[in-house]
Amino acid sequence: MSASSRKPLLISAGVALAAATLGLASWQATAPEDTPARSSAASSPEAGSTTDPAAQLKALARREPGDKLAAGRADAPVVLIEYSDFKCGYCGKFARDTEPALVKKYVEDGTLRIEWRNFPIFGADSEAAAKAAWAAGQQGRFAPFHAAAYAEGAKEKGFGEERLTELAREAGVPDLERFKTDMAGEQAAAALAKDQEEGYRIGVTSTPSFLVNGQPIAGAQPPAAFDAAIAEAKAQAAAK
Numbered sequence: 001m002s003a004s005s006r007k008p009l010l011i012s013a014g015v016a017l018a019a020a021t022l023g024l025a026s027w028q029a030t031a032p033e034d035t036p037a038r039s040s041a042a043s044s045p046e047a048g049s050t051t052d053p054a055a056q057l058k059a060l061a062r063r064e065p066g067d068k069l070a071a072g073r074a075d076a077p078v079v080l081i082e083y084s085d086f087k088c089g090y091c092g093k094f095a096r097d098t099e100p101a102l103v104k105k106y107v108e109d110g111t112l113r114i115e116w117r118n119f120p121i122f123g124a125d126s127e128a129a130a131k132a133a134w135a136a137g138q139q140g141r142f143a144p145f146h147a148a149a150y151a152e153g154a155k156e157k158g159f160g161e162e163r164l165t166e167l168a169r170e171a172g173v174p175d176l177e178r179f180k181t182d183m184a185g186e187q188a189a190a191a192l193a194k195d196q197e198e199g200y201r202i203g204v205t206s207t208p209s210f211l212v213n214g215q216p217i218a219g220a221q222p223p224a225a226f227d228a229a230i231a232e233a234k235a236q237a238a239a240k
Contacts, residue, residue, distance in 0.1 A: 054215065072112055145167060
């Protein structure tokens with residue numbers, strides 16, 4: 001289901017406060033014009049909670065050792081969560097220009113874990129690509145599929161079934177028939193829905209959007225912005 005056809009989601013008072021306080025509700029880097037406004041508050045049993053909103057956002061890191069759409073140690077001191085769309089030009093810019101350096105500099109030395117969240121907001125092609133990325137991940141080929149789908153000029157070719165299969169072949173997915181079955185299956189749809197619900201719940205409305213140990217970064221910022229956020233998060237983790 002596309003973002004434009006979804007109903008606004010109700011979110012807890014604590015996370016609503018986080019969205020308002022930390023700027024998540026104003027992430028507008030590449031939001032489609034017809035994306036509906038999301039609810040920024042709701043009546044709930046958690047109203048009046050004193051729970052730290054930033055801590056709630058930090059807790060979104062899943063740290064699942066077997067997460068096939070993640071890179072880095074599950075116990076890394078810093079987790080970067082990325083809400084992204086394969087049709088998003090700025091997401092592609094981040095994937096090509098910034099992310100590889102973050103992997104080399106921080107993931108490989110154990111400082112950083114990157115967790116991908118499929119957050120398609122540009123229609124059917126976006127959703128199809130998200131499910132295809134998940135399916136490639138089931139065979140251990142998420143990273144190369146991610147790279148192929150974000151290559152310069154890739155999104156302009158569209159993400160129809162034949163094109164997605166071509167990208168899977170390029171990414172080295174070994175069993176293409178299984179890939180097609182997984183892409184069309186209920187598990188892919190459920191995984192996509194889980195990521196979308198999480199993003200909508202905290203007020204994400206555009207891509208790319210990031211959390212670095214619960215602190216937001218909006219859009220494909222220069223590498224220095226990520227370096228600074230990771231350094232601060234690492235220092236805070238060490239202090240605790």
